[in-house]
Amino acid sequence: MKLTSFLQDGKLTIALTGEIDHHCAKAYIQSLSAKIEAYNPRICVLDFQDVSFMDSSGIAVVINTLRNMTRIEGSLVLTGLSDQPMKVFRASGIDKLVEIKEAV
Amino acid sequence: MKFENYMILEFPSKSANEAFARSAVACFASQLDPTLEELGDIRTAVSEAVTNCIVHAYPDDLGIISLRCRILKDNTLDIVVKDKGVGIENLEQARRPMFTTGGAERSGMGFTIMESFMTTFSVTSSPGKGTSVHMRRKLQRRR
Numbered sequence: 565m566k567l568t569s570f571l572q573d574g575k576l577t578i579a580l581t582g583e584i585d586h587h588c589a590k591a592y593i594q595s596l597s598a599k600i601e602a603y604n605p606r607i608c609v610l611d612f613q614d615v616s617f618m619d620s621s622g623i624a625v626v627i628n629t630l631r632n633m634t635r636i637e638g639s640l641v642l643t644g645l646s647d648q649p650m651k652v653f654r655a656s657g658i659d660k661l662v663e664i665k666e667a668v
Numbered sequence: 669m670k671f672e673n674y675m676i677l678e679f680p681s682k683s684a685n686e687a688f689a690r691s692a693v694a695c696f697a698s699q700l701d702p703t704l705e706e707l708g709d710i711r712t713a714v715s716e717a718v719t720n721c722i723v724h725a726y727p728d729d730l731g732i733i734s735l736r737c738r739i740l741k742d743n744t745l746d747i748v749v750k751d752k753g754v755g756i757e758n759l760e761q762a763r764r765p766m767f768t769t770g771g772a773e774r775s776g777m778g779f780t781i782m783e784s785f786m787t788t789f790s791v792t793s794s795p796g797k798g799t800s801v802h803m804r805r806k807l808q809r810r811r
Contacts, residue, residue, distance in 0.1 A: 624774055648712070
């Protein structure tokens with residue numbers, strides 16, 4: 565698991581990389597919630613551009629992040645999704661709960 | 669022989685093997701010349717099946733997961749993922765979308781994804797003896 569993030573004007577952008585599965589989901593959930601707690605952003609953008617594979621563990625990562633952002637009355641946006649992760653999100657109906665943008 | 673080719677893998681229920689299992693199946697399936705979407709669907713379904721064994725079948729210690737892949741004559745990939753773990757008491761409940769006993773790290777979407785990404789999907793389980801997931805994906809002929 566590797567992620568980079570930057571904060572600008574209350575918008576926290578976090579770029580996820582590699583393959584998201586159960587093996588790394590817990591680490592992702594923990595570091596995403598630590599970052600949200602530390603920066604208290606208005607908007608959190610999860611950038612999936614460098615995610616080459618994602619299974620349903622990615623849904624849990626997004627749901628946890630959504631919960632954290634809702635708690636601090638912020639919003640969550642997903643971006644940079646390629647076809648494979650997008651199909652997993654569509655199958656779960658998450659695309660109806662979270663805003664998905666084509667590009668940053 | 670009713671099938672063209674096959675492979676059998678056996679590995680312990682370590683989460684590092686999730687990526688190994690889905691990549692191995694994708695490599696094996698590549699001889700059918702699948703599209704990127706088909707390959708993505710197969711990798712996702714295998715990842716879900718193997719993760720279920722790791723999280724649910726063997727919750728407290730390591731156990732053996734066996735994976736069998738066959739290529740059937742009609743350009744179909746046939747996959748069986750089997751464990752000898754705790755089994756599933758209530759299959760109907762386990763297959764319901766968003767139902768999980770796996771806590772906040774799980775989404776409860778594993779069976780739903782396997783079912784919707786593959787052409788056929790079935791699961792059999794005996795509590796205390798283990799679970800077997802059987803799925804098939806018919807691939808488009810591009811040649």
